[in-house]
Amino acid sequence: MQPTILFFDSGLGGLSVYKEVKALLPDCHYLYCLDNAGFPYSEKPEEVIIDRTLKICQKINRTFPLDLIVIACNTASTVVLPSLREHLAIPIVGTVPAIKPAAKISESKHIGLLATKGTIKRTYVNNLIKDYASDCNVEKLGSTVLVEIAEKKLRNGEVDLLQLGSELEQWKGIDDLDTVVLGCTHFPLIKDEIKQFLPQVNYFIDSGKAIALRVQNLLKNVNIKEKQNQNIENLVFYTKNSQHEAQFENALYQLGFKTMSVINVI
Incomplete structure (x- = not known):
C-alpha cells in the first residue's frame, strides 16, 4: 500500500x-x-x-x-x-529558501535571494539569514512578475525575455554575486532563462x-x-x-x- x-x-x-x-x-x-x-x-x-x-x-x-x-x-x-x-x-x-546551503557553497560570500515580494519580507526568512548566512552579504529581490512568467512558460511555452531581463536588472552589475537562491518554487522552471541574464553566478540553489x-x-x-x-x-x-x-x-x-x-x- x-x-x-x-x-x-x-x-x-x-x-x-x-x-x-x-x-x-x-x-x-x-x-x-x-x-x-x-x-x-x-x-x-x-x-x-x-x-x-x-x-x-x-x-x-x-x-x-x-x-x-x-x-x-x-x-x-x-x-x-x-x-x-x-x-x-x-x-x-x-x-523554505535554501539560505544555509547557499551560504556554505558561496566563495565570494555575496549571495542573492530571488523570491516573491511576500517571502523576502518574512521574519522567518530574516532569521534564516541571521542564523546561517551572517557572514554573507545577502541581496534580496522580490518579484511577482517572474512567478507569472514561469506560469506562462508551463502553460503555453512562452517566455518574455525582455520582461524577465528587466526584473533582474539590478543584479546584472554585481560582479561578485556568485550564488543565487531560487526562493520560489516557480523559479526552477525558468532557471535556464534566469542564467542568461546573470552569467556571473556560479550556483543556483533551490530546495527541491x-x-x-x-x-x-x-x-x-x-x-x-x-x-x-x-x-x-x-x-x-x-x-x-x-x-x-x-x-x-x-x-x-x-x-x-x-x-x-x-x-x-x-
Whole structure:
C-alpha cells in the first residue's frame, strides 16, 4: 500500500518540487492542488493565505485520506505550517529558501535571494539569514512578475525575455554575486532563462532535492491510511475554472497526472 501525498501551491511552481519527490519515490499516490483562485499569494495578507490553505487541505483530506502534505510554496510555508500542524495529524513538509546551503557553497560570500515580494519580507526568512548566512552579504529581490512568467512558460511555452531581463536588472552589475537562491518554487522552471541574464553566478540553489529527502525520511515512520474504493490515479485539483492550453494538459500528463478537476472550497 502506497502513501498518498498532496502537493499544494497557489500555482504551478510546486511541480518543480513534485518532480524531485517523484524521482525519488516513483510509486507513491500523488495529488496536486493549485489554488488558482487565490493566485498569486506573494502580496496577499498572511491570514488569507492561512485560511485558504487550511480549508483546501482539510477538504482534500476528507475525500482522499492523506499521509503527508508538502506545502510546495515558499510564501505559504513561511506562515501556514503551525496552523496546518495544529489541525492535521499527519506530517507537513514546508518549503523554505535554501539560505544555509547557499551560504556554505558561496566563495565570494555575496549571495542573492530571488523570491516573491511576500517571502523576502518574512521574519522567518530574516532569521534564516541571521542564523546561517551572517557572514554573507545577502541581496534580496522580490518579484511577482517572474512567478507569472514561469506560469506562462508551463502553460503555453512562452517566455518574455525582455520582461524577465528587466526584473533582474539590478543584479546584472554585481560582479561578485556568485550564488543565487531560487526562493520560489516557480523559479526552477525558468532557471535556464534566469542564467542568461546573470552569467556571473556560479550556483543556483533551490530546495527541491532536500524536500524529497525529507519526505522519504518522514514516510519511514508513517502508518499508511487505508484507501477504500478510491481511484489511485494521480490527480490535479484547482480552485477556479480556467481555460487550459493543450500544452499545459500534456505537461501534466507527462508528469504522471491523469485527471484534473475543480475543488470548491471558499
